[in-house]
Amino acid sequence: MKKYVEILEAITAARAGMVDTAKSEKEFAREAMVIAHKSGTDAEFDAAKAAYKAAEEKFAAECKHNEDLKMTLEVLRDNAAQAFFAESIETICTIWNKYAGKPHGEKTSDKIRNELFAALGVRVWIGNKYDDASITCYFDFGSKAPFRDLEFCAIRTNGEKVPALVGNKIQPLSPDIFRVYNCGAYVDxxxxxxxxxxxxxxxxxxxxxxxxxxxxxxxxxxxxxxxxxxxxxxxxxxxx
Known part of the structure; x- marks a missing residue:
């Protein structure tokens, strides 16, 4: 798996690789062919027709190129999510577990949030969602992240609940119980x-x-x- 920052660079490169499809060139070539058909010689028409075909093929190739890049960006987005998860989930659990057994009051919540922001550079919320632990990372508008937020959800083992809080007391969490919510597997x-x-x-x-x-x-x-x-x-x- 590539590093998160490396995938962000690949996303930037893919976006830069998008081309402005030459639709105007195709339409211009078509207009020239119509004019040659009406008032030009056979040779002029054949030349205009060949130019139109070339412009049409170029337009189709550019559309396919952009379509491939758009799909590439979708795959890279999920790759980035998986890489960020792999690089951050242990840190998140380690900081959270420092306060295991303590009430999740305002001061403790602020300490956890500040420590996580200092370590990861993103705002992290940890709590219960449908009785199971849930982690949401929020990315600033100025970041290069291809998403506004990421959610990591807990996976139940043998149907047992995995809460982050019980009676507002912090419960220890293990990195291996989480997965990225609504995200495809990493693609090499x-x-x-x-x-x-x-x-x-x-x-x-x-x-x-x-x-x-x-x-x-x-x-x-x-x-x-x-x-x-x-x-x-x-x-x-x-x-x-």
Whole structure:
């Protein structure tokens, strides 16, 4: 896993790699082709048509390039979340556990919050959410973080609750009980992952088309009260 700061650099580079798609160039080439078709010679029209095709291909390539980078940024965002979690969760638990057994009053809360901010540079809230420990890190607007906040939630073992507070008293927390909420797993090879997304998307589209054709073929055979199928609701488990 790369370091959090390294992933932030990769995010900055990906954003800088976005190109301004040459839509205007494509439209200009199309207009030139229309003019040549109306008043130009065959050679002029062929040249304008070739220029339009080149501009269209360039536009399509630039759109794909930007689309890949947008997907890359989504993957890098989750990578950054996982890296920050890996680098910070032990520090968070260590500082919190220094006060285990003490009431979570205003002074203790301020001490914990200040120590965490000094150690991590972010504002951290620790408490209970649905009876289990929850940690939320808040990032300042001026930071390079690709998110405004991150939540780390506790994972129950054998169905037992894992609270941060019991009767407003601080409970010890272990780093290994937490995971990043609503976040994908870390991806080592981001370009390969983006390509895999494209390939899976293509297969899904093919499967969707095949399913739609199968539904249409089935429905063309049904009569009366025989159950019909739909691409939205699927195929019924009964016929009639």
């Amino acid at each position: 090879d981001v370009p390969a992952h983006v390509q895999a997304i494209r390939e899976a998307h293509e297969k899904a589209q093919e499967a969707e088309t095949a399913f739609a054709n199968a539904v249409s073929a089935y429905n063309s055979l049904t009569r009366g009260s025989i159950a019909r199928a739909s691409t939205r609701e699927g195929v019924k488990r009964w016929f009639i």
